[in-house]
Amino acid sequence: MLATYRLKVRIQIKFYFDNRYYEKVGSQLKDITDELPFEIPDGWSWTRFTQIVSFDLGKTPDRHNKKYWDDGKYPWFAISDLQERATVNSTKEKISAAALRDKFAGELIPQGTLLMSFKLTVGKTSILGIDAVHNEAIISIFPIISEHEITRNFLLNALPVIVLCVKKREAVKGVTLNSSKLAAMFIPLPPLAEQQRIVSRVDELLAQIDIIEQNQADIDTLYEEFKKRTLTLAIQGKLVPQDPNDEPASVLLERIRAEKKAKLGKKYVDSYIYKGDDNCYYEKVKDSVKEISDEIPFDIPKSWRWIRVDNLFQHNTGKALNSSNTQGISHPYITTTNVYWGYFNLEHIKEMPFTEDEFLKCSIVPGDLLVCEGGDIGRAAIWENDISMCIQNHIHRLRAYYPVCTQFYYFAFFVYKSIGLIGGKGIGIQGVSSGALGKLIFPLPPLGEQERIVKQVEIILENLKDEG
CATH class of the missing domain: 3.90.220.20 (DNA methylase specificity domains)
Incomplete structure (x- = not known):
């Protein structure tokens, strides 16, 4: 079975009249203001990662067991197969039906699931374009509120930044983000409507950046062609x-x-x-x-x-x-x-x-x-x-x-x-x-x-x- 992390204890984070943030776990109240990485706008809330999602860790079938890798049928994602903030549809390796049965309980992660790397290359996010499984350096993320994939798309863009803050604050320095640190991550949570507006604006900006980068690439190509032509005429x-x-x-x-x-x-x-x-x-x-x-x-x-x-x-x-x-x-x-x-x-x-x-x-x-x-x-x-x-x-x-x-x-x-x-x-x-x-x-x-x-x-x- 996959290792699954879900909310087990009711946690509340509130902003009180003294301008401090407190976290209530059961009957205990703790001031967490100094733990929060940055200020958030009015109307937003701080929450822990596992209050808004559950996530599963993947596995790597035994490399020495040929029955797990021969006649590979099911896509098996590694970090190198992920593409930043994009939908991924192919893998370099596939596992067999035996590996899916023995190591993944016969279950594929469904198309549309949010993936994130949390070891080695940390914070790389992608959307699954096909049913597949993945290794232990990647987590599959399932928002509790999945309405129109709004929170999934928000996290696709926000998690790389949030994880970077965790790396700096926790001094992980990109080596490994373990599951407990991941579960306890603070997430700045806007209202759903604002999440959707943020995603739309990010998509617009990234499209503009793509156009700028393509234009610059075209300019560079034209410059090199013009340079070649100029020097050819010269000699x-x-x-x-x-x-x-x-x-x-x-x-x-x-x-x-x-x-x-x-x-x-x-x-x-x-x-x-x-x-x-x-x-x-x-x-x-x-x-x-x-x-x-x-x-x-x-x-x-x-x-x-x-x-x-x-x-x-x-x-x-x-x-x-x-x-x-x-x-x-x-x-x-x-x-x-x-x-x-x-x-x-x-x-x-x-x-x-x-x-x-x-x-x-x-x-x-x-x-x-x-x-x-x-x-x-x-x-x-x-x-x-x-x-x-x-x-x-x-x-x-x-x-x-x-x-x-x-x-x-x-x-x-x-x-x-x-x-x-x-x-x-x-x-x-x-x-x-x-x-x-x-x-x-x-x-x-x-x-x-x-x-x-x-x-x-x-x-x-x-x-x-x-x-x-």
Whole structure:
């Protein structure tokens, strides 16, 4: 049988001429004013929970007894099946006819019953949309006055707040609300007509909140779509007009090649992309030439060029975490969990030892573009903090051979990721290993245009936020 809690002793709570509340149990009278959690309007009354309802505790059939769970037929509610202040119609688990017979006396709780969690997650209320049973962390509640379900609906909305007061006052702190504390809960009880008005007003307000939340979700979606579209136009050369007075991208490309050669010395391999007289794209690597038109993702202005990441950035990953490697000096490091689109979360930073050579390879400075190798593949942010920091092996550090507008290439990573050129299919790549990263082809605008593009994007997105 279910454990049922009902009124056994006649209790009266009255408000006397001395502005104090008293509770009469049998012939005993007790001042309870200091126990009441808050003031209530004139016309309301304080009562104990079990003066206006009875409630039943559920059960969990023996998990080791297969006959209780095999061929499950009857819905069995756990807290995870409840939805706050909503009607619930399905469960993750069902019990067998044997379990219903042996543990619940063959009785299902009827559709329309009020449920509330009172262990672990305390005060979560739902209405049963189907006949069912539930576990011992949930109670089924039956108002003594059930006229038009008015009190049930009032308690559906009021109990989460009331239970919160009990948790604070009784110092239960969400661990467990036992049945005796539950039975003794003080309930502020309005007249039935006012209960109905309260429920109607709450329903109206919640509907308005749903509309506001949906509108905000729509706005957020529109903002992200507009941002994606803006950045796509930006990296395709369609956001700001080209200026014939800009130093050509071809000159910038020569500067980058020269700087890379100076830094790499004998390791340097000359390579670049150009457009032939036949309007096809070719890549020259040492003395060999190969057509790569199929690798070009979109059209760009005539004054722009294409460049591989390998030729634009010196890039490498960080150090792998290895508990047996204790050489070097301990330094803080970040990993993919710290990198988000456009910013870093530095709340949880760990340290590991880096040798001098490892520190030179893995340390980051303002202006470095960091790209995730794993997790959300290709997620990127520019490091702007003037603090000592290193990277773990699942992050790429990109540092330009020759000064470019790094923010423009952050935009490029964002767009490439969003349209499937990173971690996607077709001409995209399935992961961002160092080799795959280096082969990515990015547009190279004149430096002046890169800066104008970034400034224009910032203005557009800032104005959009202000309007939102």
